[in-house]
Amino acid sequence: MLKMNGFSFAGAPLTIQTYDPSANGMDQTMISEVSRNSGAPSTADTKSKMTAILSKRYFQPQKLLNLSKLGSDPDLLAMGIFDSTSTESKFFPALMKVWEMNFDSSTARREAVESVSLADNQLANITVVTTLAQSFPDLKNLDLSNNNFKDSQSLIGWRWKFRNLEFLDLTNSPFSADPSFKDTMLKWYPKLRFLNNTEVRTAEEVAAQKKTPIPVQAPHFQDESQIGENFIKAFFAGYDSNRTELLNSVYDNNSTFSLNVNTTAPRAQQTETAAWDPYIKRSRNLLKINHLPARMSRSFVGTDKIREMWNSLPQTRHPDIGGHPEEWLIECFPMPGLPDPSGQSPTGVGGLLIMVHGKFEEINGPKVDLRSFDRTFILGPGGGMGGIRVINDILCLRAHGGHEAWMLEQPIVPTTQPGQPPIQPPVAPVGAPDGYGMPAPGKPDAQIQQEQSVMQISAKTGMTLPYSEMALSGNGWNLDAALKNFEELKAQGQLPPDAFLSGSV
């Protein structure tokens, strides 16, 4: 699998992370247990059957995974999944693992699905389906209608999951009749807007929660003779291209650099944070680094030590400040009482304090990770370029947090049409081969979309997949044109019997 790293998947560069062998072992065990208990010949066979089932139930244009009525799925019944309670309890976690195995990038996996339906599954609690929350943490729409959830306790395992849930359907569950139902669900899910197909919160109310009691103002940038502006522009360009040259131009033997990693910082939606290995041994988070020798060795004073440190860190690419100013927040003001390298002024000299917040791409060979940072500099007069020197350079790294936090407040446009439930399961396709219409490593997004269209035509016309594909490709992949063409040909009796799936005419 690792050799596929660098391929493009779903329009995004594909990154394959080192597979944890212990986790892999667990997945294999889980799937093989399902196969053993269900009497299927092999783990690989179970996996391919599950992939086929998922592909029939995944609707790419709608980003929907329809897992409703699992108990009456003929393919699952044929596998004997529900013949014993032990298989039944292992089936769903195994199905989730098979789903995850179809993706090599966690971002692509997170972006593939916004909606899941678990309707009509006779669930009395979420015990058997609880792993859904691990596979789809950013889910927006969840249909749990026509199940037997009695009270909030039967859903308690998802109390702190699905933090981005906007639509929840628990229609025809006993819990829906409970007087506390609406208040409890509103409390659990701060972004919930529709409950049982009724609007329970407006887009404005959701946005109001993000409001801060401290209004967000434009950055305070009080420069002196453009020293701060010129420094910042030169610094990040230099840090990305030639760190040694940058050091030689504005750092000296008394400059100090240190970095700390906030490994638990809040992150932006839809992002997963790459491991902090390249930094963690240098991180001087004083909450964690308590011993004096470690605190000393993680502070770097002087050009030589800083150079050695910087050259051990991964390559970076910061966005262009001029081209993407919104991705940066830079504040600056003058600061007195700084050390005077000439020793002339006993009261210290003046300089600048500069605070920078932004993001960068970390480049590890073909693997690129997005991270956010906060970096504060103190500049004073000195012998470097432009008559300045860097006195302090202190860097905090954290998970990518976006730049919405410092955007000035703007009017909110509702994203969901009120009263329109986002989950509308399309007709299930028939006779599709394994993985058809499903994402897979190296499979282009356009191909998935085409396969999904073919399945839609097939479902509507009863034609086989090859004939459905011909109908589409002959009509420029336009669904309506293909359907119209089909009706004409069918009326003229020009379609051979083998154009149709058996039993559909």
Place this chain on the structure above:
Amino acid sequence: MAPASEDALTKVSTDAATDFVQSFYPALQSNRGSIASFYNQTISMILFNGNVVADGKAVQEIFVNQMPPAHYEVQSFDCQIINQAYPTPTATGLKAPNETTLRDKSILVLVSGYVRFGESRDLPQRGFSETFVLVPNPSADGPKGKRKREWLIESQTFRLVV
């Protein structure tokens, strides 16, 4: 004064930053009447999300009268010495560099964490980044029998970043 050892410099600065972080954020949360006591008489700049605040008294005023309850969680912080011979003001003027002690330093502190505005645990965690410059407290005594704060805020820049 002979140049201080690296051990002593690291100890005095990291202890100062740790004491500060561990007392300032709890005060924002549950002892807002004490906020002004964290600030130096002379201030370079205080910024909250780009809003300029005049001094420690004004910060306290805002937190006491305008801010809802807030929960602050510091997740990471670090510090560096800015000036090893900071000219601390005294009754007779500024200390000359040859009169300074180990404590006459200015210290840069960078904090990363989250804040939740409001009492409910369900409210969103907003990531913040905050930069402080700390300077020695020039006054000899603490306020009426209370322990003197050794280090005071000379400048502060708070920004919500997530």
